[in-house]
Amino acid sequence: MKEGPDISRIAALIGDPARANILTALMSGKALTATELAGEAGVTLQTASAHLGKLEAAEMIHCRKSGRHKYFTLGGDDVGHALEALMGLAAGAGHLRTRTGPKDAALREARVCYNHLAGEKGIALFQGMLSRGFVSETDEDVILTDTGAKFLISFGVDLKALKRNKTPLCRPCLDWSARRTHLAGSVGRALLTQMQEMGWANRIEGTRVVKFTSKGEAAFQQEFGT
């Protein structure tokens, strides 16, 4: 009765607390070194090294060597998507809802999901782009319209560079906190980068929280608000 692919291998990898912490940390989209990840996971370097080896063998993370450092990133959008789906389960069905601290509220408002904007702000961004006709949604795919392409260029995004990349321009991504879609894909990533470049928002170091400046808040409302 072995139907479909073997879930258990993948799930078992995520099932270890140390590895789950590593993956969660990488959801921030930042490339982290083995030592940093060991700290995140709360284990020694040797142990983390073993975990990282397994995760890499399963292609759940990628690794780039740079000098004597090894920088790790998530394996791809699929991995991020599956992790978010699990977070949704854990948040909903999860019996013990760990205290909803102030950090959680900030996470719900605006955070980074793998490498693009998520949370309320992420949803607002997607809605704004939909209502302005920058993107259109059909079936599962999200398509960038001509209007949207022009907007992106005027917004300072190097669209040609994105098109050279093999990853899809736009992808929908489901949010675990609000259970609504926001924009992933290379356009999603580029938009977040650009917002940071323009000083609209900053990443809080060591967390997934994205903090908008008051100037950025106003500009966001202007560009994407309803």
Added chain:
Amino acid sequence: MKEGPDISRIAALIGDPARANILTALMSGKALTATELAGEAGVTLQTASAHLGKLEAAEMIHCRKSGRHKYFTLGGDDVGHALEALMGLAAGAGHLRTRTGPKDAALREARVCYNHLAGEKGIALFQGMLSRGFVSETDEDVILTDTGAKFLISFGVDLKALKRNKTPLCRPCLDWSARRTHLAGSVGRALLTQMQEMGWANRIEGTRVVKFTSKGEAAFQQEFGT
């Protein structure tokens, strides 16, 4: 750095081969007894009982007692969704692609996902309903249009009964084999049921495969084809 919900508990549950088999078996949507699931998982009844207890405690499955039998079903659409996401990962990144037998081809063509139609037929159904204006897709949600409601009633679906249910009428569901969206939710379930009632298709006992009759194939093309 504990951000977001705790993935590892849930993932560890899915990570055990026996439990993964149980969950995969339940993806068929059928309610199965403890003994049947023990067979699916390849373990003895005692072991299965322990597993089922854990899965139920985590609200990943539900259980209904009937006489001296206990019937188990998946805990909800979220669970099915997360499982499909994991299958997508396992199928894509999975190093060892277990032989793609003839059964796999049938699964790709038409199968049951939790309780609604998936595979190529599932995608075609959703596309057909979209192009006919029976449903419209906005953001994450899929909405049943007035035209769609009329169609459902004429198709033999008791729409009023569905509306009394608290589960959403329409939900998108991502497919692991084709990576495209198909229709879940109570309408998705009702449509599959109705197709079986009308003799369009049959379930192959003990698998997730849905086999369309030649008559059903033609009728499907007529109603939903492009």
Added chain:
DNA sequence: TCAATGCTTCGGCTACGGTCGAAGTATGAA
């Protein structure tokens, strides 16, 4: 009441995998 079936609980065995200390390799800086 007795027997049969379906499931649960208990106890003990086993093995797999996570963990860390210590030693080993590679890269870069002084």
Added chain:
DNA sequence: TTCATACTTCGACCGTAGCCGAAGCATTGA
């Protein structure tokens, strides 16, 4: 060259969790 940093490999320890045999409930039917 020598030292420091970043990571890997090895080996051993230990805990947890899966597994099954056997016995225990519970429901049904005769």
